[in-house]
Amino acid sequence: MAQVVPVEAAVVTAEPAKVEAAAPVVAAAVVGAAAGAAIAGWSDANLASLVPLDTLNIQQEVNVLEAVADAVGFGCCEQPNVYHVYDGKADAASQKPGEAAHLLTIKEEGNECKDMVCRVCFNPFHTMTLQVTDAKTTEPVFWIDRPFRCCGCAYLCCSCCLQEWNVMSGSSAQGIEGSSMIGSLRQPICGGGCFPRFNIFDGPPSVAGGSYGDKTPAMIIRGPHFIGELCCDVNFRLMAPKGPEPGAEEVQLGNITKLGAKDGMGALKELLTDADTFAMTVPHDASVTTKATAITGLVLLDYYFFESGGALECNPLAGPGETYCKLNVCTEYYCGTLVPWTISCKKGESN
Numbered sequence: 408m409a410q411v412v413p414v415e416a417a418v419v420t421a422e423p424a425k426v427e428a429a430a431p432v433v434a435a436a437v438v439g440a441a442a443g444a445a446i447a448g449w450s451d452a453n454l455a456s457l458v459p460l461d462t463l464n465i466q467q468e469v470n471v472l473e474a475v476a477d478a479v480g481f482g483c484c485e486q487p488n489v490y491h492v493y494d495g496k497a498d499a500a501s502q503k504p505g506e507a508a509h510l511l512t513i514k515e516e517g518n519e520c521k522d523m524v525c526r527v528c529f530n531p532f533h534t535m536t537l538q539v540t541d542a543k544t545t546e547p548v549f550w551i552d553r554p555f556r557c558c559g560c561a562y563l564c565c566s567c568c569l570q571e572w573n574v575m576s577g578s579s580a581q582g583i584e585g586s587s588m589i590g591s592l593r594q595p596i597c598g599g600g601c602f603p604r605f606n607i608f609d610g611p612p613s614v615a616g617g618s619y620g621d622k623t624p625a626m627i628i629r630g631p632h633f634i635g636e637l638c639c640d641v642n643f644r645l646m647a648p649k650g651p652e653p654g655a656e657e658v659q660l661g662n663i664t665k666l667g668a669k670d671g672m673g674a675l676k677e678l679l680t681d682a683d684t685f686a687m688t689v690p691h692d693a694s695v696t697t698k699a700t701a702i703t704g705l706v707l708l709d710y711y712f713f714e715s716g717g718a719l720e721c722n723p724l725a726g727p728g729e730t731y732c733k734l735n736v737c738t739e740y741y742c743g744t745l746v747p748w749t750i751s752c753k754k755g756e757s758n
């Protein structure tokens with residue numbers, strides 16, 4: 408599980424330049440709490456359960472139909488994703504749906520035929536809305552809106568190819584149509600080069616047309632060049648952007664970690680399903696809007712890197728010379744493009 412990195416500890420042990428770089432960002436995260444109150448349809452009380460927390464565990468539900476279809480190479484049964492958010496410091500027994508540590512449920516909406524076709528044909532870049540509900544009251548606390556994106560390549564300068572995930576306020580009476588933006592995640596041009604990068608912004612866009620212009624992100628998500636499968640933990644860092652001072656560097660404020668399998672059942676789930684488990688640490692004094700946007704960033708990472716099915720894929724109908732079994736070892740990242748590294752077995756020319 409990811410180690411908790413308190414903001415205070417990071418400031419004390421950092422170089423002087425790093426302290427100067429981190430201070431404005433941490434202050435901005437705290438001020439974000441007051442700014443959130445001014446957003447139409449939003450109250451920080453919606454996410455009161457997140458205020459005292461800096462460690463969260465997020466588990467994705469296993470969908471049996473989808474898992475079986477993916478395992479036999481019939482990948483057209485993509486189902487809506489469901490995630491459960493837990494207090495990461497609670498004991499394991501209470502980290503189950505309906506138990507004391509269960510804080511939020513995140514569910515992808517859309518069970519109509521057009522939604523299913525969109526998921527099958529364009530997953531994971533399809534347009535979608537996810538509803539985030541309070542686990543105790545089952546009332547919506549915010550929505551996640553993801554517009555359709557043409558491809559998974561960030562080489563192109565066109566905004567229709569860059570990831571955009573918007574965090575929307577609103578109650579069940581308003582729905583997402585009557586909501587206001589409380590934060591957003593944006594993928595920059597070239598997507599960070601050889602290392603994934605996503606910018607976290609607080610509040611609505613500052614420029615007409617939905618752009619944040621030259622506004623400094625509240626945090627930056629940075630990931631590794633190689634994204635492992637199965638037993639590997641994959642760590643994405645939550646960073647404070649560089650300050651204006653000469654020589655200032657980014658400072659790590661937290662982590663989003665996709666947890667690898669720790670036992671036989673975990674390995675089986677990794678092999679046959681795309682249901683993942685994550686651990687996340689965030690600054691304790693960050694605003695709830697920043698924490699909500701960071702949770703959205705975690706969901707983004709799952710769809711972007713880990714939504715292509717289980718690590719093992721079989722094709723029982725493979726003909727001579729065709730691949731009948733394939734194991735995904737890892738994925739390499741280049742400017743938004745994912746290049747899988749696999750071990751495959753082909754059927755002999757003779758039956």
